[in-house]
Each structure stands twice: as structure tokens, then as C-alpha cells.
Amino acid sequence: MAVKGFAWAGEPLEPLSKEQEQLVHERSLDVLQRIGVSTTNDRTLKIMAEQGQDVDFEERRIRFDPAFVEQQIALGRGYYTLGARDPENDLVLDGRHGYISSEGCLAEIYDPAIGDRRYSSKEDLEAMTRLSDALPQIAFLWQPVSANDKIVPVRPMHETHAQWSNTTKHIQQMTAVDPFNARGILEMATVVAGSAEALRERPLISNFQCAISPLHWDDGPVDAIELLGQAGIPVGLVSMPLLAATSPASVAGTLVLANAEILSGMVIQQTLVPGAPTFYTCYATTMDMNSGALNNGWGPEDLTFEIAGGQMARRYGVPSSSGILATGAKQSDWQAGMQTAFSAFEKAVSPSDMLSGAGSYNGSAVFSAVQMILDCEVSDIAMRWAEGYSFDAEQLAVEVIEHVGPGGHFLGEPHTLQHMRDFWRSKVMNRLTWEDWDAAGRPEPWKAAEAEVQRILAEHEPEPLPEDVTKELDRIMDAYEAEAMENMEDD
Amino acid sequence: MATEEQMYEQLNKGLNDGDEAKSLEATHWLVDNGVNPVEILEEGMAKAMFILGERWKRGEVFLPEVVVSAEVFKKCNAIVEPELAKMGEAKASSLVVMLTVKGDLHDLGKNMVGAMLKTSGFEVHDLGKDVPTDKVIAAVEELKPAIVGMSALLTTTVPQQQVVIKALKKNGLRDKVKVMVGGAPVTQEWADQIGADGYAPSAPEAVEMAKQLIGKA
Numbered sequence: 001m002a003v004k005g006f007a008w009a010g011e012p013l014e015p016l017s018k019e020q021e022q023l024v025h026e027r028s029l030d031v032l033q034r035i036g037v038s039t040t041n042d043r044t045l046k047i048m049a050e051q052g053q054d055v056d057f058e059e060r061r062i063r064f065d066p067a068f069v070e071q072q073i074a075l076g077r078g079y080y081t082l083g084a085r086d087p088e089n090d091l092v093l094d095g096r097h098g099y100i101s102s103e104g105c106l107a108e109i110y111d112p113a114i115g116d117r118r119y120s121s122k123e124d125l126e127a128m129t130r131l132s133d134a135l136p137q138i139a140f141l142w143q144p145v146s147a148n149d150k151i152v153p154v155r156p157m158h159e160t161h162a163q164w165s166n167t168t169k170h171i172q173q174m175t176a177v178d179p180f181n182a183r184g185i186l187e188m189a190t191v192v193a194g195s196a197e198a199l200r201e202r203p204l205i206s207n208f209q210c211a212i213s214p215l216h217w218d219d220g221p222v223d224a225i226e227l228l229g230q231a232g233i234p235v236g237l238v239s240m241p242l243l244a245a246t247s248p249a250s251v252a253g254t255l256v257l258a259n260a261e262i263l264s265g266m267v268i269q270q271t272l273v274p275g276a277p278t279f280y281t282c283y284a285t286t287m288d289m290n291s292g293a294l295n296n297g298w299g300p301e302d303l304t305f306e307i308a309g310g311q312m313a314r315r316y317g318v319p320s321s322s323g324i325l326a327t328g329a330k331q332s333d334w335q336a337g338m339q340t341a342f343s344a345f346e347k348a349v350s351p352s353d354m355l356s357g358a359g360s361y362n363g364s365a366v367f368s369a370v371q372m373i374l375d376c377e378v379s380d381i382a383m384r385w386a387e388g389y390s391f392d393a394e395q396l397a398v399e400v401i402e403h404v405g406p407g408g409h410f411l412g413e414p415h416t417l418q419h420m421r422d423f424w425r426s427k428v429m430n431r432l433t434w435e436d437w438d439a440a441g442r443p444e445p446w447k448a449a450e451a452e453v454q455r456i457l458a459e460h461e462p463e464p465l466p467e468d469v470t471k472e473l474d475r476i477m478d479a480y481e482a483e484a485m486e487n488m489e490d491d
Numbered sequence: 492m493a494t495e496e497q498m499y500e501q502l503n504k505g506l507n508d509g510d511e512a513k514s515l516e517a518t519h520w521l522v523d524n525g526v527n528p529v530e531i532l533e534e535g536m537a538k539a540m541f542i543l544g545e546r547w548k549r550g551e552v553f554l555p556e557v558v559v560s561a562e563v564f565k566k567c568n569a570i571v572e573p574e575l576a577k578m579g580e581a582k583a584s585s586l587v588v589m590l591t592v593k594g595d596l597h598d599l600g601k602n603m604v605g606a607m608l609k610t611s612g613f614e615v616h617d618l619g620k621d622v623p624t625d626k627v628i629a630a631v632e633e634l635k636p637a638i639v640g641m642s643a644l645l646t647t648t649v650p651q652q653q654v655v656i657k658a659l660k661k662n663g664l665r666d667k668v669k670v671m672v673g674g675a676p677v678t679q680e681w682a683d684q685i686g687a688d689g690y691a692p693s694a695p696e697a698v699e700m701a702k703q704l705i706g707k708a
Binding site for chain 2: 407409410411412413416417420421433434435
């Protein structure tokens, strides 16, 4: 079963004018030169000083020369392919295709059995990975929920361990933010790939590291960037400021800050590991001005952030990752449908290479399997729309029009029989007659989605791993768990 | 040498696939080999169309395919019917006269209902579209159908359904035929108001309604 994605037929619709794009670029270079970024990673401070950058060791602040920024980010230019355990699921990133992942790292999951949310476990993560594996619109995986039942220092490794046997798709490991876990997931990926060379050739995992807004890079993420970059694992640089809280109270100012943070991360990455595969990730979002809550996926500002990152990434010639399908809704209702549909549909006109992620409620805080099915349905419409339609002689169908003539009908025509299955069909939408709908107990679309979740979880078995690989993954997991326990006792 | 069982299977598959050649070949074989035409009709053709209807309900078959199968059914029927006549078999009246009312050229819905009625073993006489009321009266008098089915798509032509019912009454025919009405603006309330015997919101439900009206449901 091949994965699906967005394929753009035309030129992308850019949310920023060329002048606005240029302003964001110039002002962020300004920010990096005059204000700079701070970091707790001493090695980076030392290397940047050696590279002639203005480093204040007291304040742990690096101020970057604009020419150096341009020179270093150019080292990371270029697109690449994300490998998958099943090579059929490899994702070619080329700036013209967009692939959706599941949401990730959510601490809670909606449980239909109790009709409420609850803390998630490693077992939930395994099930949600298996569900994602069966859905063609989910092209690669985040770690849908947290393994809350596992100890914190080694939880990211458990979250990766849970996924290998439950999917043959690319895994974007987005919870390992320290060198200990980064080394662990790298060891696992090497075992599954067969060798370090095979993994470098077709990276089965990717990763990203996040700046702390405003303008700070923590120690652990920088080490992880270096460690994974050296192994040829694509590592994205993320900025996720909250408008009016950790970035200015303006769309333009938030984009300047986010761009500065992402570029600073790229400069650090390309200085530590020149030519490391990278990607640009702007997860800027808005805040509820009353409560201070995260409002991702909320409305026009968020929709602008979701595609502006893709535009800036095109400028720098690197793949991008952007937000998609977020909703503040607590159930699969009008709000969820409306917010996810806007978000999916704008991706049909304005690309990002990686789009994350499907299947959440409550501002990406509660994972929902039902919502993931509905998100796939919404995305499928947008994907088909983006692909466009053929206007060749067969499709223009003048011969058929002539054959039927005035006043006839096309129902029994061979052309109709040949093409009647070409059209988009819904898995969950409701098109019953009023009478049938009434007789069926007035079902809502999410009911059909719930049945689909149960069907998939009962039926879908991903291609198993070779037994020796599974054993080796278990051994690595146990070894890291033991080491983490020891470290905890030492503390 | 083919067996009767194989030919029944071919007829079933042929009708379900809308395969005219296969269906006609099987029907000819069964007739030529002296199989009882009533049995061919009931055990062969009607059964196949029932299976098709079930598949349609499950969403496995699309409407255009049902339309094609109904056409093939009609051609098979043309082979069996003369044999029935030779036997002097009196056919139960399951004739439906279908029409789109005067002033309305939208006949797709009516055609869909007609096609699905045929697949359920009804005989359908189609008067076409934009049919004047006196033509309906003449057809009822002459053909003595069990049911008259009227469609209208426009809010401006829906009242014509009432005109036909009044004309049936005036000509003393109302008690002799059941009247079904349909069309996008038609509702159960409207059907009750004009004194129609049945209304259905979709083609398959129209078939169920027709079966009820002639007591075959």
C-alpha cells in the first residue's frame, strides 16, 4: 500500500509578497547580528568564537555576522529522500510534494471506552502507530502519544522502541532532545537499517530540535543535532514561539523571530556538521489573549504561520515542516471539521514537504484515533483537489456526448461504466436519505470513523521485523533503561 | 456439454456483470433445452436481479451498472416471454406505467425507478416525459396496470400530479390502480394531501413501496 501526499500541479500560492519575504529575511539577520542567541552549549560558544563570531562567554551569547549566516546556511541547502523500513514508503522530498504525519508527543489520549481523555501509555503508542501505518494519508510517523508509563530519562527511547514493529513507514523521532536518547535511537535505527552506511544512505528516522523562544538554544538539543547529523540523520531546526508571549504581538514580528531562531540553529548545525541534511520548521502559533492557552490551528494568523514557513524554506533551498490539522475542539464536531478543513485545504495551494500532524483535540494536547480518520478524509479531498484533472480527449468525452445526444442520459454508457470509480468517495460522510438516517438512529460521521478505527486495529498487521532485529532492539532498550536507572540512583 | 446448473450460474453472473452476450447465451440455452420458462424467470433472472439489488444496497455496485443490468434483463425477458405465452401462463399483474408529468422534461429519476423496478421483477411501461394527462388516462384504460408512477422535478410541475389523480377519479379509474408519486420536491405530506397511495424518497425505496402496494412485500 503506497502512501499518499500532496502533489502540486501549479506554482505555490505564497502567503507573503516577495518584499515581505525579503523583509523577514533581512530583519532576522539584523536580530542575529545585534541581539544574537544564547546557548548553554559551551562547545558551540567556543567554536563560534573560533569562527570569528562575536561571542560573549559571560552572557553565553553569540552575535552572528550576516555574511557568515548566509555562508553557513548555504552548506545545508538541498533536498533528500526520507527512508522507510518498506522502501515503497520512502518519501522523496523535492519541494513539490507534501506528506502528512500523525500528531506527536501528546500526553493524553481520547478513550472511546470511557468517553473521556486519560493519560497515554506505551501500549497506546503501539496501537496508534499501527493505526497510522494502515492509513495511506499518514505518510510518516511522529510518536502519537507519550509513553507515560515509562521513566522520563529513557521515555523517548521507549517511544521509538514501540514503533519499529508497528509501522513500515518513516519515523520522525521528535521526543529525543538529549544526546543519551539521541544515541539510543541512532543505535536502534542502525540495527533496523542493517548498518551505519545503509542508514546514512536511506535514513529510516529523522529528528528535529527546538529553540527555546525567544532566541535560546539549550545544551542537550545542540548535542543531539551534532550526534545525529554526523550519522547522516536529517535534523530539522524548529522555532515554536507563542505570539504575544514568547514572540512579539504581531504576525510579521513573530515570523522575524522564528526565522532568526531557525537560521541560528542551522548555522550551529552546519558549523558543527557541514552539509548535514536539514529542514526548516516554523511552528509559530497564537495565544488565547484571555487565558494564555495555546491556540494552534485557531484561525487566520495560525493559517498564515502554517504556510509562511514553507515559503521561507523555499527561499533557503531546504525542505520544510509545517503544522496541519490542529483544532481546539474537544470532540469531532463542527469546530474540528472547520479548522482541519481550512488547514488541509491551504496546503493544497501552498506547499510544505512535511506536514504534522493528524489526530488531535484540544490544541494538540489530546490524541484522538477517531479524529485521525476524519483528518485523513479531509486531507484526501485536499490532496485530490491539488492533483487536478485530465482534459485529454477521453476526459473531454465529446464522442459520448454525441452518442447520447439531446435528452438522453449517460448512466449506461460504456464511458460511464469505465470511469464511474474514478471519483472521490467518502468513507465516513453521511449521504443517507433523511428517512434512512432517521431509521439508523441519526448517526454522526464520527460514528463511522470509530467503526473504522476498530476495524483497522482488529485487522491490520504491519510487516513484522526479522526476529533477530526484534531481539537486538529489545536488548538495546533494556541496556539503556538499566543505564538510565543507574544514573537516576547516582543523582 | 453444459449443464443446467452451469447455465443458471452463467445467467446469474452475466446479469450481475451486465454482460449481455453471456446472459443471452445462457437464457437461449435454458429455453432451447426445455427448462420451464417460469423457472427461468424466477430461479434465474429474478434471483440474479435480487442479488444485484443486495450488492447495490451494500455499495458494491454503482447505479450505472444497475442501469446496464436492467437493460440486459429486458433482453433476456424478451426471449422468455414468448415461451410463457405459449404455455398460456397468466402473468400476475405487476405492470407499472411510469411517466414524468406534463410540462416537465426531467426524467432521470423516473428512469432510475423504472430500471430498479425491472430488476425486481416488475414489468414497466414507460410513457416518457412531458406526458399529457389524457395520455395517462388512455394508458391506464388500455394496459390496466397495477400501479401508475409519476415523477416531477420542478415546484411548478409538481401540482400536475394532483391533476392526474383528479382525472383518474373523473374517469372512474382511481379505484382500479395504485398511484405512486416521486421527485425531488415531493414529500410524504404532499402525497397524502393529493391522495396518492405511495411516495418514496429514493429509487430502492420506491421498489419497496411498489411491492407493498401490490401485496408482494
